Amino acid sequence: MRSRPRSAFLLPAVVLTVYMVYSLGPVLWIALSSIKGRQDLFTLPPRLIFTPDFAGYQAVFGVGAARDSAAAIGLSQALVNSIVVSVAGTLLATVLGTLAGYAASRFRFPGRDDFMFFALSTRMIPPTAVLVFYHVMYSRVGLSDTVGGLVLVTTFINLGLATWIMKGFFDGVPVEVEAIARINGYSRFWAFRRLVLPMVRGGIAATAGFCFIFAWNEYSFASILATTKANTLPVRLSSAMGATGIEWTQIFAAGMVLIVPVVVFFYLIRRHLLMGMTFGVLGKGGT
Amino acid sequence: MSVLAVEGLTKSHGRRPALSGVSLTVDRGEIVALLGPTGAGKTTTLGCIAGLVAPDGGRILMNGRDVTRADPRERDVTMVFEGFNLLPLLSAYDNIAFPLRSPVFRQPAAEVDRRVRKAAADLRIGHLLGRGVDQLSGGERQRVAVARALVREPRLYLLDEPLSALDLKLREALQEELRGLQRDRQASILYATHDFHGAAAVADRIALIAGGRILQAAPLERLIADPAHVGVGRLIGSPAMALFAARAEGGTVALAGGGPRLAPAAARGAAGAVTLGLWPDDIVLAAAPADGLTEGEVYATDFRGMDRAVQVRFGPHAFRKVVPLALDLAQGARCWFALPAAAAFLFDGTTGLRLGTGEQE
Numbered sequence: 001m002r003s004r005p006r007s008a009f010l011l012p013a014v015v016l017t018v019y020m021v022y023s024l025g026p027v028l029w030i031a032l033s034s035i036k037g038r039q040d041l042f043t044l045p046p047r048l049i050f051t052p053d054f055a056g057y058q059a060v061f062g063v064g065a066a067r068d069s070a071a072a073i074g075l076s077q078a079l080v081n082s083i084v085v086s087v088a089g090t091l092l093a094t095v096l097g098t099l100a101g102y103a104a105s106r107f108r109f110p111g112r113d114d115f116m117f118f119a120l121s122t123r124m125i126p127p128t129a130v131l132v133f134y135h136v137m138y139s140r141v142g143l144s145d146t147v148g149g150l151v152l153v154t155t156f157i158n159l160g161l162a163t164w165i166m167k168g169f170f171d172g173v174p175v176e177v178e179a180i181a182r183i184n185g186y187s188r189f190w191a192f193r194r195l196v197l198p199m200v201r202g203g204i205a206a207t208a209g210f211c212f213i214f215a216w217n218e219y220s221f222a223s224i225l226a227t228t229k230a231n232t233l234p235v236r237l238s239s240a241m242g243a244t245g246i247e248w249t250q251i252f253a254a255g256m257v258l259i260v261p262v263v264v265f266f267y268l269i270r271r272h273l274l275m276g277m278t279f280g281v282l283g284k285g286g287t
Numbered sequence: 288m289s290v291l292a293v294e295g296l297t298k299s300h301g302r303r304p305a306l307s308g309v310s311l312t313v314d315r316g317e318i319v320a321l322l323g324p325t326g327a328g329k330t331t332t333l334g335c336i337a338g339l340v341a342p343d344g345g346r347i348l349m350n351g352r353d354v355t356r357a358d359p360r361e362r363d364v365t366m367v368f369e370g371f372n373l374l375p376l377l378s379a380y381d382n383i384a385f386p387l388r389s390p391v392f393r394q395p396a397a398e399v400d401r402r403v404r405k406a407a408a409d410l411r412i413g414h415l416l417g418r419g420v421d422q423l424s425g426g427e428r429q430r431v432a433v434a435r436a437l438v439r440e441p442r443l444y445l446l447d448e449p450l451s452a453l454d455l456k457l458r459e460a461l462q463e464e465l466r467g468l469q470r471d472r473q474a475s476i477l478y479a480t481h482d483f484h485g486a487a488a489v490a491d492r493i494a495l496i497a498g499g500r501i502l503q504a505a506p507l508e509r510l511i512a513d514p515a516h517v518g519v520g521r522l523i524g525s526p527a528m529a530l531f532a533a534r535a536e537g538g539t540v541a542l543a544g545g546g547p548r549l550a551p552a553a554a555r556g557a558a559g560a561v562t563l564g565l566w567p568d569d570i571v572l573a574a575a576p577a578d579g580l581t582e583g584e585v586y587a588t589d590f591r592g593m594d595r596a597v598q599v600r601f602g603p604h605a606f607r608k609v610v611p612l613a614l615d616l617a618q619g620a621r622c623w624f625a626l627p628a629a630a631a632f633l634f635d636g637t638t639g640l641r642l643g644t645g646e647q648e
Contacts, residue, residue, distance in 0.1 A: 174370075174371040176368050176370075176371040176372065177371075177374065179334075179337070179339050179359075179366070179368070180366075180368075180372070180374060180385070181385075181389075182338070182339065182358075182359040182360065183337055183338075183339070183359050183360075183364065183365060183366050184365070184385055184386035184389055184392065184435075184439075185360050185386055185389030185390060185391030185392040185393075186360070186389050186390070186391075187360070195374055195376070198376055199375065199376065
């Protein structure tokens, strides 16, 4: 076989380089800015060598000297809210989605296909279309601006996806697994808990990863339903004004705090990304 | 009393009927083969008997007790599946021990160990016990699955094509094993297969299933001497029964397309479209013309070592027959044959049911 001429690699290399600078450039900029002092922030050209200043991070995590100004902006409280909402919402969606996905994979019941379509449709609805309705409903029942209310909404937006992905993983487990157990003296529930669940451990992890990323990034619902007390980090960030104007360092630090978990989770579930998407959402034989 | 009696079992998958009235029995210590083509309803039937599939109608009795709606655990049956059989996270040993550790069939650890080692030794897989499932070959997996069925002494063994994935030698060894199981323990076995030879080798009786219906259930000799349905001819024998589309009229049968005209006894009183069937052994085939023989063409030959299977064509018809190697019939050669009316069976052209008998008056 003839090796390709060097020029064949040139165009892809150029395109990829441009694309990487375009996509990673802002991240790098945020990363550097988050550890710059005020005086270094706006110098042109941007300085690449400087003394790092972690005041922004201290503010976000509510420690050290910057504690008071951070409290004023409320970033550390928003971070706590974000963690609580994301973790609780992820746990709920993963647990319920696992159970629902198993039912959808194994049992025939009236309206199963409609149910699965509905589950998918919850992810297709633009949040802005139902925001007003949620807002009214939440204020009526007293869930407005509560962490509990946000956990509920986060669970809701993730549950359909979790159900679909888990159904895909359960479809990959032969039905003989439960059959073998039931014929040999075990209950179906025992088979589910002790045989099937261990076989889809990777799938559960991937589902939780997906749910966490979506919950962590969620902005639309939180921006309307949790305006002050229950503010999450993405919402707080968009309006982070302090007594001395816009606290850029804190904003950049908070941005990094938002980005890092997403990167970590994507890295952890990277092997399942394609499988989760294709198995779960495109499905083996659809619904 | 039969260990198993299935009465009029029906089941549809969505709108597609899978079983339309399956009835069969298995007596204590009997091996019954459920023989039929792929998609005939074998697996669904076994699933209903095991309690894994809920039938739409019909009854399942075990030792006279109605278990149609009973949980699989209460039925005391074991099943070897066609493909997937072993729990992937367990070793071969733990897979075999699996039933004996369940709430229902629990045994003391020492007894579990004794039985697992005994079953493994019987199937010559003692050296594989420590292995994980992914370290076993297809044949080894299937033997582990059979060993798991052996550690219990269930009321009924359900085997769904348990040997179809195995090579010939292993298959014969396992068939021997099943026979031994029946002999030593009076085991009752329902054995689903599409393989005529496998069914003939192990079964006391063969229940023929096609299109979700049992065509006939009888010992092989009876099926050959007295086939109740044209489908029996299609499923039994290798090569299977020679079948010819024909018309019955005034006591004789004329093959479609102007073949030979026969006058079997069964043709009396029959009229209209029929299927004429003959076991290949009863067809006379010669390499030279003679009185009363019809001419045909050897369309294909299949060398089988000790003999040869030839496919003969004439008009719109064809049949396969095994002939000795000495009979010189090359592909494309002309040949001469006779269809003895005395050995012929007649089946209704629409329902496939047998008409009268083909024996001589």
